[in-house]
Amino acid sequence: MELRQIYEYTVSGNAPKVKELTEQALAEGVAPGEIISKYLIPAMAEVGDRFERNEFYVPELLIAARAMQGALAILKPLLTDTDLKPAGKVVIGTVKGDLHDIGKNLVSMMLQGAGFEIVDLGVDVPPEKFVDAVKQSKADVVALSALLTTTMPSMKTTIDALQAAGLRERVKVVIGGAPVTQRYADEIGADGYAPDANSAVRRTRQLLGLA
């Protein structure tokens, strides 16, 4: 089989094909980590680039992510510790008072597609829940989303809570969402800001010294 087809079918969001080819590749003895690092991650990077260039829109990003997730569901249980290390661990959630999740989900999918391990806390997440998740997961990054101008202050409250819990120095905080700006990130002491899903990946990689 032509392994590169896994890449191509992921980019085009053909989940059944990606699943079929992944199973076939495994049967032919290809290492799970290799499928992820050589085909799935580059495919999602390409999807992110096309999204940023307005060649792909949200639906194309979603179906590519679903295709990737279908393959990951097969591959992840097969990974050994030495096989493929995650790029880092990210705790992500929409902050307290805010129920919007599509932006957060897109960022989460793209981070997953870039090889990060994701702890998704969902929406309307209170600061103490972020704190607990960072403690438990030993995350490298906390990613906060807010879609409302009225819930943006919860980002600051969350950063303050991480500080109070003595965790602030241990994690990088990256924020995003429709009303959020770099200026706001600077104001509340976040480490990074990203205007869309693809730059969230780039920013996170930069913050961890991976790019």
Next chain:
Amino acid sequence: MASMTSRERVLTTLNHQEPDKVPIDMGGVVTTSISRIGNERLKAYMGVTASNEIVSQPALDVVVPCEEILTHFEVDFRAVRMRPPSDTGEGRQSWFVPKDGKGVKGDHFFDEFGNRWQLAEFDYSPAGPALANATLSDLDTCIWPDPHDPARVAGLREETLALRASTEYAITADIMCGGPFEQALWTRGYEQFLIDLHWDRRFADKLLGKITDLDIALWDAQLKAIGDIVDVVCQGEDMGTQHGLYISPELYREVIKPHHQRLFSFIKANTRAKLFVHSCGSVYAIIPDYIEMGVDALNPVQTGARDMDLVRLKREFGRDITFWGGAFETQYFLPKATPEEIREHVRRNIEILAPGGGFVFAGTHNITPETAPEKAYAVYAAAKEFRNYPDGWRRSS
């Protein structure tokens, strides 16, 4: 120039001619107003004592300000809205105007489609789509709002006639139901519907078709009742995000546009009123499609979104579509600006949008709860100050 009535002013600008003054909207549509909390603060600031304003859209927690405020700001519009049905069934909340007109009590409600809306900080977000797990055949059997319930239009003609007889305001009307695309997102769930567009096109198209049928049936009832005595009919339909359309322009034209064509054609064929379409976000790419389908006015012209620069929009599309919005930016600018910055922001935007007509003064969305009342006041004070044609917006010094 001889002074015009509000109706003359509005129709003149919608016909792309210059009226005596830029028409001012506040509350004529559920996306051109102020939040309930913002309104309470504005009243306190202005010393206005009115109470019990109607919540015109509970999910947005938005009100129509009282007459005293509308008169003070020289607002040119008054609205009539489709009423709730007599029975919404099974604990569902009518779409959207609740029976007591006072918003929603409690932390959630179910709309007429059975979608759950959950209270966030101030307003409600879709958080439980009724058709999340539906199959193609489920679309034939699901419980759906009844557009033919006579309660929806009961007394509407009398209300509108009375408004016309006693005032000269331009009258806006809407059906209180989302357009095919946004309603599909709410009813199926955002991610699932966007995935359906690629993976289950038959389902997506059937759902869009059903919603379009419903919208048309609601407009049929509404226009039979008042189509001959209103000036502007308003349809909501969010197609944009902050960064661009939800979907590619190509996919829009292939899948969504045929439904829009059918809906807009029906409306245009059944009333002489002007057609107003709302879409938040960056919709630059499909403005030519809207113009082609006969949309007269675009709201809210979200200038903070990508490709929504006012100068370019006015230059490229200003002769063909009326911009009903864009006059002040409610998301990034207004909550943080000083009254003096607001005055210049409003002046500048009027200067861009007013020439040649085709402009109704309104913001990029409702004024938010956290916007201080003196800022909301400064917006409309500046509108009054700079609204006069031929060039009342010119910098004086």
